[in-house]
Amino acid sequence: MLWQSYTKGFKAYLKLERSLSGNSVDAYLSDVDKLRQYFNSINATPNLNDITISDIKSFISWLHNLGMLATTQARVISGLKAFFSFLMIEEVIENNPTALIEAPKLIRKLPDTLNIHEINALIDAIDASKPEGMRNKAIIEVLYGCGLRVSELTELKISNLFPQIEFIKVIGKGNKERLIPIGGTALKLVDIYITQVRVHAKIKKGNEDFIFLNRSGTKLSRISIFNLIKTLAASTGLKKAISPHTLRHSFATHLIEGGADLRAVQEMLGHSSITTTEIYTHIDRDYLREVITQFHPRA
Incomplete structure (x- = not known):
């Protein structure tokens, strides 16, 4: 499929002709790479000109089955549309397989969350005897314990761990840095993974500082x-x-239900606007309504 060759051209097109920022360009390239990952997962290597609307629909179903949010799917589709439009401009392909593809309709709704018993069940289901077991336990604990976005977790670095004060430094959207407290359980599992498991890994150059x-x-x-x-x-x-974002939602929901200050939750989530964080107060209201319905004699 000559992915590397055409993605390089696409990258230059986005930078020079569309004048997009480095972060935006990276996001577009990431969207295109997801399609490559999909074809790899089904052991297929079609030529770019042979990709059909049916392939794109199957790819979207694959994203959905992975648990990706509709908003994420919409962004990926937008990125693919831009890529195939570029290929049409360059006359690499004759037909655009994304031309009739519509992004999923976005309905603002309260996010799904897990209760603590469900989170514990996820962690307990991990086989710690396997090499990746301790890593996976640490991943779940950090996602839930710190409320990270999945991209923030994959980019988390050893140099940004501050175990003495129980904080981690995260690089969020727009390259904004923030400090987040990390609980004792998550910190312990990360330490075990780094000192007892990761230390035996053959790490490729350039990846030495990434935790997971x-x-x-x-x-x-x-x-x-x-x-x-x-x-x-x-x-x-x-x-x-559920998806990795479900653990982030659960983190915020449990803090709000426990009485945490909304501004503090906003800071830990890295929301630029308090209105984004306020969705979790609606969850709290639903919880309170359930309490009234269940326990009040005149409800």
């Missing part, structure tokens, strides 16, 4: 985290459609 590595000695991809969550949910019999 795959078997090849490179940092984990977003897709691998989605697959991990999906596998754990299936193994525990969890019926909810």
Whole structure:
């Protein structure tokens, strides 16, 4: 499919002709790479000109089955549309397989969350005797314990761990840095993984500082985290459609329900606007309404 050659041209097109920022360009390239990962997962290597609308629909179903949010799917579709439009301009392809593809309709709704028993079940389902077991336990603890976005987790570095004061430094959207407290359990599992498991890995050059590595000695991809969550949910019999973001939602929801200050939660989540964080107060209101319905004699 000559992915590398055409993605280089696409990158130059985005930078020079569309004048996009480095972060935006990286996001577009990441969207295109997800399609490559999909074809790899089904052991297919079609020519770019042979990709059909049916292939794109199957790819979108694959994203959905991974547990990706509709907003993420919409962004990926937008990125693919830009890529195939570029290929049309360059006369690499004759037909655009994304031309009739519509992004999923975005409905603002309260996010799904897990209770603490469900989170514990996910962690307990991990086989710690396997080489990646301790790593996976640490991943779940950090996602839930710190409320990280999946991209923030994959980019988390050893140099940004401050165990003495129990904080981690995270690089969020727009390269904004923030400090987040990390609980004792998560910190302990991360330390065990780094000092007892990761220390034996053959790490590829350039990946030495990333905390969570795959078997090849490179940092984990977003897709691998989605697959991990999906596998754990299936193994525990969890019926909810969850993703890594579900643990972030659960982190925020449990803090708000426990009485945490909204501004503090906003800071830890890295939301630029308090209105984004306020969705979790709606969850809290639903919880309070359930309490009234269940326990009040005149409800």
